[in-house]
Amino acid sequence: MKISLEWLSDYVDVPAEVDVTELAHQLTLKTVEVEEVTAVEGDTILEIDNKSLTNRPDLWGHYGIARELAAIYGRPLRPLAAATYPTPTDGLVGSPDPEVxxxxxxxxxxxxxxxxxxxxxxxxxxxxxxxxxxxxxxxxxxxxxxxxxxxxxxxxxxxxxxxxxxxxxxxxxxxxxxxxxxxxxxxxxxxxxxxxxxxxxxxxxxxxxxxxxxxxxxxxxxxxxxxxxxxxxxxxxxxxxxxxxxxxxxxxxxxxxxxxxxxxxxxxxxxxxxxxxxxxxxVEPTSQATVDIDRAFMIDRIGEDLGDDTVHTTLRALGFGTDQDGDRFHITVPTWRSTGDVSMRHDIVEEVARIYGYDRLAIAEMSVVLKPVRSLHRRGLDREIREQLALRAGLQEVITYPWATDHLLAATGYDKSKTVLFDGATAPDRDSLRPSLLPNLLEALASNLRYQTSVEIFEVGTVFSATRWEPYQGEYEAMPEQRQRLGVVLAGADGVELFRRLKGIIETVRRHCHIVDLTFDTETDATWADPSAQLEIHAGDQAAGTLALLTPRLRRHAGIGNTQVAYAEIDLGVLEAHPSRENQYKAVPELPATGFDLSVLAADDVTWEQVVRVTTAVDDLVREVRYGGEYRGADWIPEGHRSLTLQVVLQPIDTTLTAERIRSIRTKVLEALEGELGARTRTD
Known part of the structure; x- marks a missing residue:
């Protein structure tokens, strides 16, 4: 938009000592951006960037710009010339559409x-x-x-x-x-x-x-x-x-x-x-907006006290009406600024500060405190877990509805009366919001087993608790507690292999997602877990979930038949990942690792976790204990026992290990296993 200085002079007198360059500079700082100043036949034309006055409908004419200059330089604004209206006459205007x-x-x-x-x-x-x-x-x-x-x-x-x-x-x-x-x-x-x-x-x-x-x-x-x-x-x-x-x-x-x-x-x-x-x-006259603003609010936002007189003088020069009651200003906005431009306290602060001059405000010193932060490239833990399960473990992710069927709820041990019920269910037997991911994953599993003999799927989804309610966002109506959980299903012919594979998958997720303190315990109260193969998962001192084979009864109710199923469900809300800034560098060992294999007779109630714990504690050189396998059924294996093979990896630190040192550690391992777990080598 182009503005003529001669045209503006009809309405405001700019101080004689102010040259065109300074006037354009002040307009740019306080009102609109002047892109170019051009001399034209005894006049000066200001080229104004239209984008700078997009929200200022009052500035799309010379009189609006003149009002701004009057406020900037403290000069009076002369009124527009106006003729007396002629005699009112009917029949010139119909009934305007108020929507237009x-x-x-x-x-x-x-x-x-x-x-x-x-x-x-x-x-x-x-x-x-x-x-x-x-x-x-x-x-x-x-x-x-x-x-x-x-x-x-x-x-x-x-x-x-x-x-x-x-x-x-x-x-x-x-x-x-x-x-x-x-x-x-x-x-x-x-x-x-x-x-x-x-x-x-x-x-x-x-x-x-x-x-x-x-x-x-x-x-x-x-x-x-x-x-x-x-x-x-x-x-x-x-x-x-x-x-x-x-x-x-x-x-x-x-x-x-x-x-x-x-x-x-x-x-x-x-x-x-x-x-x-x-x-x-x-049809609808434009009404004047009103804004109340406290002195303290204005001082806080501007950064200094400009004085009450400056507030009144500035706003009145711009056409605002101002009244004051103690520390509160009552501002009446002119109609030409009331169509969406000025409506709240921050707008009033801007009007006062810009005319006063942002360049005149005191510069406040800022203190910057740098703190260690987690990598900005780190994604949420649930996303990391999804990627590990899909890419590293090769599982297929599924997404199921948040409601569960009545017969699968009952089969998995959940009482329908203790679930969250909702209106508008897709079917009468699907009006319960799922308290666990297991019922829906069983339904998905049964559908897929019609076409293949083994299935490996997982889901990350929300479960709902009917026993715990909490205000939404901490302040609104009470809503059922919602938790994000991970459910993993492996189905196939060999239950033992499925159980071990699923445990290994969880260990892999723990390691590659850098999860803090994820351990296993033999005690679990999940009704769907087979007593012969079940583990409770802990995150620190909190119960995080369960890993187990499904009971035969549950598999029959789910329509799975004789297919073995290993299932794990973990509450992601209790998991915690190591902060990336706490990672520590450890040098790669210069000496090669060595070790030995060992087979012992161990009772069936001796867990692999116990074997690893006892073996690792024998010597600082024991870096890893690997599972080699187990064997049952031979005459030399007592009832209630199995032959367990473990591979002990030793990592030397200063010097290469001698055969004598390796034999010494092997003897200590055997003594520890027998002394603490009753495991011993074959004697006949």
């Missing part, structure tokens, strides 16, 4: 025109506007002064009354630029008594355009809602000076400024003009 228009005024006059006055011509040309017709030029001059578009029709080419409405049926309209456009149903238009004569807020129609022979005229000044104008402009693929202003949200009171200035200047354009009458329909 909030005010519609029309005035009729008769005159002969010669040419646009030189001073208006020169000002329009300097800001890059072409000359069309004396009355069109006057209409443009009023728009570039007040920011309010107006439009002049040839009264002999329209049939009054005029009104703003939406098109009731598709049609075509030839615009002033001679382009023919399609008008869809619902498109905002200006209609006369018979037909569409203009695209509301965008451009007039060619059928009512002025010509040199025109003598009778209708002046339209209206306030259109921004949304219909924006949609119409996009639909037509054109953005005009009028639509650019209407899209910002003009106040209805701006119509008074435009009408008053147009009628005041009209005799200069058309001497001897006779204004017959005017009709003004106000």
């Amino acid at each position: 228009c909030t005010r519609f005024a029309a005035a009729t006059f008769t005159t002969e025109t010669d040419q646009t006055p030189d001073w208006i011509r020169e000002r329009l040309i300097r800001i890059g506007e072409g000359l069309v017709h004396p009355l069109v030029d006057l209409s443009n001059y009023v728009m570039f002064t007040t920011g309010q578009p107006t439009h002049v029709y040839d009264a002999d080419k329209v049939t009054l009354p005029l009104t703003a409405a939406t098109a009731t049926e598709p049609g075509e309209l030839t615009l002033l630029n001679t382009e023919s456009v399609k008008i869809d149903t619902g498109f905002p238009v200006i209609r006369d008594a018979h037909d569409v004569v203009a695209a509301a807020g965008v451009m007039g129609g060619d059928g009512s355009a002025l010509s040199q022979g025109s003598r009778r005229f209708v002046l339209e000044a209206a306030t259109f809602r921004p949304q219909p104008v924006r949609r119409a402009s996009q639909r037509l693929g054109m953005r005009t000076d009028a639509s650019a202003r209407y899209e910002k949200g003009l106040d209805t009171q701006r119509v008074d400024q435009a009408l008053g200035l147009f009628l005041q200047l009209l005799p200069q354009v058309a001497p001897g003009v006779e204004v017959a009458g005017i009709q003004d329909i106000s």
Whole structure:
């Protein structure tokens, strides 16, 4: 947008000592961005970036910029010239559609025109506007002064009354630029008594355009809602000076400024003009917003106390009304800033601070405390676990509904009366939100076993507790507690292998996801767990889940038959990953590792975890204990025992291990296993 300094001088006197460069600098700092300053025939033109005044509909005219300069330099703002309204007349305006228009005024006059006055011509040309017709030029001059578009029709080419409405049926309209456009149903238009004569807020129609022979005229000044104008402009693929202003949200009171200035200047354009009458329909006048703000809030946001006088003086210069009661200011926002621009306390702070000058505010010293942070590339633990299970373990992820069937709830040991019930269930037996992932995973497993003999799937999902309720986000209505859990199912022919594989998968997830302190215990109270193969999973001192084979009874109820199933369910909420910044570097051993194999007879109630714990504690050189296998059924193996093979890996630190040292450690391992677990080597 281009602004003429000579034009501005009609309304405000800038101090003589302020040169153009300084004026442009102050406008850029405090109001709008001045991109370029150009000298044109004794005038200076400021090129303003339109993006910098997108939210300021009051600045789309010279008078709005003049108001800003008056506030910046503490100078009075002269009022706009305004003529007395002619006699009110009926029949000029119909009933405007409130969805399109909030005010519609029309005035009729008769005159002969010669040419646009030189001073208006020169000002329009300097800001890059072409000359069309004396009355069109006057209409443009009023728009570039007040920011309010107006439009002049040839009264002999329209049939009054005029009104703003939406098109009731598709049609075509030839615009002033001679382009023919399609008008869809619902498109905002200006209609006369018979037909569409203009695209509301965008451009007039060619059928009512002025010509040199025109003598009778209708002046339209209206306030259109921004949304219909924006949609119409996009639909037509054109953005005009009028639509650019209407899209910002003009106040209805701006119509008074435009009408008053147009009628005041009209005799200069058309001497001897006779204004017959005017009709003004106000549908929804723009109301003034009010904002209350405390002194402490303003000081806190600005960073210093500018004084009450500065607040009052600045805001009143911008057209705001101000009252004060103790430490509270009551601000009345002018209508030209009440259409979405100023509505809250922060807006008032901005008005005061920008006119005072951000560059004048004291610079506050800032202290920066750097703290170690976790890697920004680290993803959530649930995502890490998903990737490990899918990529490293080769499992298939599934997603099931958050409700469970009654028969699978009962089969897995859950009482329906103690679940969260919900309305609108997909079936009468599916109105329970799942307390566990197991029922739904069993249903998915049974479906897949119809097509293949082994299935390996997992799910990360939410379970719901009916016994624990907590306020939503800590302050709203009580909701059932929701926990995120991991469920893993392995199904196949060999239950022992499935159980061991699943335990190994969990160990792999613990290691590669850097989970803190995940251990196994033999005690579990899960009703679905087979007593012969079950482990409780702990995270620190908290129970985190269960790993077990499913009982034959549960497999029958789930329709799985003789297929063996290993299942683990873990509460992800109790797991914790090591912070990445706490990782410590350890050098790779320079000496090669060695070791020995060992087979012992151990009772069936001796767990592998116990064997590992006892063996590892024998000597600092024992780095790892690997499972070699187990054997039952031979005559030399007592009842209730099995032959257990373990591989002990020794990692030397300073020197290569001798055979004597390895034998010594082997002897200590045997003694420890026998002494603590009753495991011994074969003696016969």
